[in-house]
Amino acid sequence: MNLPSFLWLWKIAAWSMVLTILAYLLQCLSGSIVWYARTTRIRRPSWLRTFHYTSGIVMVLLVLLLLGIGLIGTIGHYGSLGQSSHLVAGILVVLLTLVSAWSATQINSRNMWARNLHLTVNILLCGGLIFVSFTGWQVVQKYLP
Ligand code: HEM
Ligand code: HEM
Numbered sequence: 001m002n003l004p005s006f007l008w009l010w011k012i013a014a015w016s017m018v019l020t021i022l023a024y025l026l027q028c029l030s031g032s033i034v035w036y037a038r039t040t041r042i043r044r045p046s047w048l049r050t051f052h053y054t055s056g057i058v059m060v061l062l063v064l065l066l067l068g069i070g071l072i073g074t075i076g077h078y079g080s081l082g083q084s085s086h087l088v089a090g091i092l093v094v095l096l097t098l099v100s101a102w103s104a105t106q107i108n109s110r111n112m113w114a115r116n117l118h119l120t121v122n123i124l125l126c127g128g129l130i131f132v133s134f135t136g137w138q139v140v141q142k143y144l145p
Contacts (some may be wrong), residue, residue, distance in 0.1 A: 019134055096128050
């Protein structure tokens, strides 16, 4: 496949990544307020949880979009996967995001483990996002004119 003809795909990847990182930061912020309200027993506004949940779903969809772009782009170009450590980074981020979303659905007053899992996975996700952005930025250089 012609290299420059592929550039548009990686531009979508780059912009989706910007949105993913924005969504992650919003999650950190809204999640911290949820946590603060719970530990200090302040009443939190009812929209806060809905906001945290909705932007979480948006983040999951963005990460799945990025996975799709990465898989289709790589197979379309090379015919096989595993071209660099970006593959490991990508799979790691997808897994962490899915575990985070799943653990969120398990959070309630009896399941303290779900809260702890949700927090631990999301802290790890910060590193994962840095790893995937860095390796993605490296591999995209090959496609630049
Ligand atoms: C993957 C998408 C995500 C979904 C669907 C989601 C959903 C949820 C839900 C349902 C809760 C429980 C709220 C409650 O107690 O009523 C929660 C709590 C929380 N989330 Fe998320 N979340 C996501 C991602 C994140 C991320 C990326 C972060 C941080 C970077 C985060 C940080 C928190 C924090 C700090 C809490 C409060 C836990 C506590 O009360 O101790 N979440 N989340
Ligand atoms: C959550 C974020 C991301 C995920 C889950 C993801 C996932 C993947 C996966 C699974 C592959 C196949 C890798 C292989 O088999 O070697 C791939 C390839 C690729 N991704 Fe990503 N990616 C993400 C972010 C990015 C970003 C931010 C960029 C940069 C704009 C990017 C650019 C690329 C490129 C250029 C390839 C082709 C691989 C190559 O030429 O070696 N990705 N991605």
